[in-house]
Amino acid sequence: MSYLIGVDIGGTKTSVSLGNFRGKVLIRRVFPSEGVKATLSQIKRIIRAYLARYDRDLKRTKGIGVSCPGPLDFKKGLLITSPNMPTWRNVPLKRIFSRSFTLPVAVDNDANCAALAEKTFGAGKGVNSLFYYTVSTGIGGGLIINGEIFHGASNDAGEIGHSVVLPEGPKCNCGKRGCLEALASGTAIARIARERARRNSLILKLAGKRKDINAGIVAQAALKGDKLARAIYEQAAFYLGLSITNVIQIINPEMIVIGGGVAKAGPILFRPLVKTVRAYTWPRPYRSCKIVPAKLKDAVGDLGAISLLLKRFHLGAV
Amino acid sequence: MSYLIGVDIGGTKTSVSLGNFRGKVLIRRVFPSEGVKATLSQIKRIIRAYLARYDRDLKRTKGIGVSCPGPLDFKKGLLITSPNMPTWRNVPLKRIFSRSFTLPVAVDNDANCAALAEKTFGAGKGVNSLFYYTVSTGIGGGLIINGEIFHGASNDAGEIGHSVVLPEGPKCNCGKRGCLEALASGTAIARIARERARRNSLILKLAGKRKDINAGIVAQAALKGDKLARAIYEQAAFYLGLSITNVIQIINPEMIVIGGGVAKAGPILFRPLVKTVRAYTWPRPYRSCKIVPAKLKDAVGDLGAISLLLKRFHLGAV
Incomplete structure (x- = not known):
């Protein structure tokens, strides 16, 4: 071996x-x-x-x-x-x-590695084109075309977190406005919850202090039926969905894989997300594209690094 | 020969x-x-x-x-x-x-052919990745990756006209809302001008009747300094620019080529468009991407069909 x-x-x-x-x-x-x-x-x-x-x-x-x-x-x-x-x-x-x-x-880079790991060993086995989203503190992405990482002219392909989904939207850490990352990342979810949670809100109870609210706590509250928490996840899912629509309309990939900590929220994110994509995307490319959660867990980065070797040095079929 | x-x-x-x-x-x-x-x-x-x-x-x-x-x-x-x-x-x-x-x-299809024609004989000679926009009655596009047309999972790659640039924006002919085509196509430019041109407006004078206003007439009025006409082109250019930003952030191509009748408006479209792209795109992928008007004229479709043959049947270097 x-x-x-x-x-x-x-x-x-x-x-x-x-x-x-x-x-x-x-x-x-x-x-x-x-x-x-x-x-x-x-x-x-x-x-x-x-x-x-x-x-x-x-x-x-x-x-x-x-x-x-x-x-x-x-x-x-x-x-x-x-x-x-x-x-x-x-x-x-x-x-x-x-x-x-x-x-x-x-x-x-980590997002490209995770994309290739999912394509090689995870949700995207056998798929030729996929776009991988990692939704956590920030939002990154990786683009697989013809089975390979597509790097682009300056190694910036896949930087989906800084595509614009809401012109004149909230300010992003990158200095621009309306970036996906400013609307749907874990940081954005936590920021919106901190701004909107009322004194007696479940979100605040779970967090203890307002400053300790994070996306995981908002997800917990949403799972327990908290309306504000659900609305915050639905809004994040809406913008993620619009972004996926744009990826599908522009690239028409076979698969969208969504990983990262925020994706662990499960149906409270995925259900409204898929609803948005279905509403905004043309039927044929929508039907041709599977939208799935990432399959690989903690070791996705390690496996991505391993899959890089397989690709770059043609180290045998997987 | x-x-x-x-x-x-x-x-x-x-x-x-x-x-x-x-x-x-x-x-x-x-x-x-x-x-x-x-x-x-x-x-x-x-x-x-x-x-x-x-x-x-x-x-x-x-x-x-x-x-x-x-x-x-x-x-x-x-x-x-x-x-x-x-x-x-x-x-x-x-x-x-x-x-x-x-x-x-x-x-x-015509947009793919035009994209390949520009890559083979036009503005994109020697370029490996480009995105081609055709902005006329509607808005279409073609994606060239590694020198080839990228078709996607259901032959719908490049359908940029129906990516969403303004959530909850105006209704599009395709049934969705906020599509680029509903905001920046020749049809959209004419529609907005018909809605907004006042009785004594230059646009209306040039057109004769309100129903005869088209994008070309709005361009003419803009060139003669008409403020409304300029504002309409600036707004269309803004949404086109946002769309280009998203293509650059997602695909990071070496070049964006803009063809079609509306692109003939020249600087009244290109100047505000480039300004938007610069403002919304990360500096490195922005600098790595040339944004240029299409070079081929009327015969772009014929030349696209010819360039298809060269690619598909490996009919010698060009």
């Missing part, structure tokens, strides 16, 4: 998996992300331990894949900068890991 | 060109479209006349390309139906022309 190593560097935690060509994770370690040096050292230590245990003479391990926040230059494997990890600047990830391990290294 | 035949079947007129591999049109005939039978017979007569004159023994002519309104099944070469040509239903164009001429035949 051959192995692939998948590394997922995130704003709060980093994970390293040893997996096989079929996307089975054999062993996985997670630790809190720290500064650049400490995090990279810890990743290397974990990889060395895996190799010592499973593949001492490096005969079966075929590569290291790395998923990390963007923007980055995926060809050079260079993390340029990241809003959530400000100390990570111009980090030549590919060079660093190639030198340490003399193995092929592939790097891509 | 080898020849390719390009046929462009439109709602009001049909054209047939004999061109070469470099997109030079050697001879072109245009006639008013009629019923299915009459139009097809006339196309065949013209092709026979070309062959009799230029290629009697069919040694140099390499194929027939056909551009026509959609929706269609481009693989089968079957025109399924068309809102603007209601008598054209399930017309097996590929079979009809293959049988008559024993030549390779390629068929695609």
Whole structure:
């Protein structure tokens, strides 16, 4: 059996998996992300331990894949900068890991990796074109065309969180107005709830303090039937739905996959979302597009990094 | 020298060109479209006349390309139906022309053909990814990815006219609300002008009667400095600009090409349009994307049909 190593560097935690060509994770370690040096050292230590245990003479391990926040230059494997990890600047990830391990290294941003993971091992198996949404603190996306990540002219394809769904809408962190992220992200859901929850609201009871309201608490309240919480999720779902409509009208993909923490809310998000998409999209491309929740869980980043290796180095059929 | 035949079947007129591999049109005939039978017979007569004159023994002519309104099944070469040509239903164009001429035949819809024509012979030469807008009575589009037409799951990729740019906006002919076509097409521009032009307005003077106001007249009035006409074009440009922003954020193409009758208005449309795109799009993908008017003129459909042949049958480099 051959192995692939998948590394997922995130704003709060980093994970390293040893997996096989079929996307089975054999062993996985997670630790809190720290500064650049400490995090990279810890990743290397974990990889060395895996190799010592499973593949001492490096005969079966075929590569290291790395998923990390963007923007980055995926060809050079260079993390340029990241809003959530400000100390990570111009980090030549590919060079660093190639030198340490003399193995092929592939790097891509987290949303692209998750999209490819879902296409390779998850909800999108066998599908040629899909658009992946990750709806959590922010909203990101990845575009799969002809089975491959489509990067675009400046590696910014898939940045759906900053498409405009409501002209003159609320201000977004990116400086623009009416971005999807400002209307449907976890941050937006929490912000709206903090603004609107009354003193005796269930949302406030569950959170304790107004400032502790987050999207998960709003989802909890919605599940318990709280009207405001439901309305907030319906509104977020409406804008997400409009965005999906636009992706379908423009790209006509076979599938839309929705992942990220906010998607865990389930039907309180998906039901109104699908209703909006059905209402606003032409019938034929709507019927040709499955809209599904992401299938892969915590290790989606690690598996994305692994699926990158399979694609970039043509490491056999999956 | 080898020849390719390009046929462009439109709602009001049909054209047939004999061109070469470099997109030079050697001879072109245009006639008013009629019923299915009459139009097809006339196309065949013209092709026979070309062959009799230029290629009697069919040694140099390499194929027939056909551009026509959609929706269609481009693989089968079957025109399924068309809102603007209601008598054209399930017309097996590929079979009809293959049988008559024993030549390779390629068929695609008009917006896709125009997109590929601009990529092959026009504004997009050398570009790998572009999105083509045709802004006229309606708004259509074509998506070029990795140098090829991207058709999507149900041949509906590129239907940008029915992406939503203003939730709860004006009603569109397609039955939805807030579609780009309902806000920025020639029909929308004329409708808004008919609603808003005052008795002594320049628009009304140029048109004569209110019902005769069209987008071209509004453009004329705008060029002469009429404030209402300018405001109407600015508003249309704003929504077109938002749509372009979304295409750039989602696909990050190298180029946006804008064709169709409304694009002929020039700077009164392009200046506010580019201003909107710059304001709403992230700087890096914005800088990576050229926004340009279409370069090909009347024969864009014929050339699109010809460029289809070059792609589908790998008929040599252009």
